[in-house]
Amino acid sequence: MDFTVAYNAAHEALPYMLGGVVWTVGLIVGAMLLGLLLGVPLAVLHVYGPWPVRRAVSVYVWLFRGIPILVQMYIFYFGLLSWLSGMPLFSGLGLDSPFVAAVLVLGLTSSAYQSQIFRGAIQSLPAGQLKAARALGMTDPQAIRAVILPQALRLAIPAWSNEYSILLKDSALAFTIGVVEIMARMRAIASTTHEPVSMTFLAGIIFFALTWVGVKALSLLENRVRIAGYTRQGAA
Amino acid sequence: MSAESLIPPVLEARTLGKTLGGNRVLDAVSLALPKGCVKVLIGPSGAGKSTLLQCLNFLIPPDSGTILLEGREVNGKSRRELCALRQQVGMIFQDFNLFDHLSALENVRVALMKVKGMSKLDAGELALAELARVGLADKAALYPANLSGGQKQRVAIARALAMDPKVMLLDEPTSALDPELIGEVLAVIRDLAQNGMTMIVATHQISFSASLADEFLFMEKGRVIESGSPTELLRRDSGSRTLAFCAKISELSGEADEMGAESLI
Numbered sequence: 001m002d003f004t005v006a007y008n009a010a011h012e013a014l015p016y017m018l019g020g021v022v023w024t025v026g027l028i029v030g031a032m033l034l035g036l037l038l039g040v041p042l043a044v045l046h047v048y049g050p051w052p053v054r055r056a057v058s059v060y061v062w063l064f065r066g067i068p069i070l071v072q073m074y075i076f077y078f079g080l081l082s083w084l085s086g087m088p089l090f091s092g093l094g095l096d097s098p099f100v101a102a103v104l105v106l107g108l109t110s111s112a113y114q115s116q117i118f119r120g121a122i123q124s125l126p127a128g129q130l131k132a133a134r135a136l137g138m139t140d141p142q143a144i145r146a147v148i149l150p151q152a153l154r155l156a157i158p159a160w161s162n163e164y165s166i167l168l169k170d171s172a173l174a175f176t177i178g179v180v181e182i183m184a185r186m187r188a189i190a191s192t193t194h195e196p197v198s199m200t201f202l203a204g205i206i207f208f209a210l211t212w213v214g215v216k217a218l219s220l221l222e223n224r225v226r227i228a229g230y231t232r233q234g235a236a
Numbered sequence: 237m238s239a240e241s242l243i244p245p246v247l248e249a250r251t252l253g254k255t256l257g258g259n260r261v262l263d264a265v266s267l268a269l270p271k272g273c274v275k276v277l278i279g280p281s282g283a284g285k286s287t288l289l290q291c292l293n294f295l296i297p298p299d300s301g302t303i304l305l306e307g308r309e310v311n312g313k314s315r316r317e318l319c320a321l322r323q324q325v326g327m328i329f330q331d332f333n334l335f336d337h338l339s340a341l342e343n344v345r346v347a348l349m350k351v352k353g354m355s356k357l358d359a360g361e362l363a364l365a366e367l368a369r370v371g372l373a374d375k376a377a378l379y380p381a382n383l384s385g386g387q388k389q390r391v392a393i394a395r396a397l398a399m400d401p402k403v404m405l406l407d408e409p410t411s412a413l414d415p416e417l418i419g420e421v422l423a424v425i426r427d428l429a430q431n432g433m434t435m436i437v438a439t440h441q442i443s444f445s446a447s448l449a450d451e452f453l454f455m456e457k458g459r460v461i462e463s464g465s466p467t468e469l470l471r472r473d474s475g476s477r478t479l480a481f482c483a484k485i486s487e488l489s490g491e492a493d494e495m496g497a498e499s500l501i
Contacts, residue, residue, distance in 0.1 A: 137323035
């Protein structure tokens, strides 16, 4: 293998590949936010809800954790969303776009995983926190918002950053339904340049860089919202 | 028992019962806290003192019996009534339960804003005044992790007092403290009592509570088995269970050695 040829091919392909970064970032930001928006209430319901609600959350989590993302992408893109966008009520909303399907699948799946991250964080707080809030006359929703979540979300950042790095790589599956993200571009350009190895390397490097940036940013956030003098067990 | 007065007790419990895990933790316990009185719960661990206190504000819902706030029965099923009750009943926990993510000031302020709907400015002013009252105005900006145990408990007391409660429930307020820090918390509690706060305190600080209490309630196995004034129960020839228990724990803690046996009273 001629490294100069490989390097030059990768160098030439870089702008095209970086165009895929926009889509990948769109997928991961959309999916993580959707996962957060759903994951936090799901976690709260899973911990504090009455039993039928807890059971329902459980079923939701089992479903999205149990079905492969690839299978879900097919179900959503070729099935559910194309059927929905055929209905007059939902037509013209762009529900039949592969990007929307991918964000939904990644976001819903992530919400199942994120709900368990937040549930663990909530349950790791001492029971006295909720007791003290109730003793002051707070309702449970007030206590959850003012006392439980601010602490639980801080504790959840390391696991959340892990979820980010996993979901980022899962987002590559979106190429199967036609989102022109990094993976899709890698395959396209590999077949036209006949340089599959160097293109694969390039894609790997780009994914690695995106992982590094996101995890680093979350670690900065973790430090920024750290409570003075408050360290988790095991921390120095 | 004191004569019934026309003014109903601030807080009253009638025949409270609670079973936890097959154990009868509370067995038909009744008690009344008239305005300004200080009652002290003593008894071995597992007697039900903590459960009793937490049943009084429904942190643990009792299985049977009734709670009356100023003569009116509280409906434990109504969330609104529960929140209203808890606003008027301050509670102090053994392990403080300060909100770890909030500074001392924010700890005191948060319920004023959320529950009483005060503005941030007004709540902050009141919070600072309450912290000053427990001698911690200069620690307002510190987080719980940077406060000593005694300071944490004083912040917890300020937090409860800021809600302007009619009665305070103190659940072993000094049991989690290092010995040298107990004094500062007891001083705050004494101050409260002398200012007429109605209180019920579960504690093992016998000589301190004897000097403060209007009545001792001795609990064992979920029941109040003896009650009376400390002088009465702790008289050397009283032969009471209370005296036997207090003598034992005072001996263990060295309290009797330091001050002489008479100081039990």
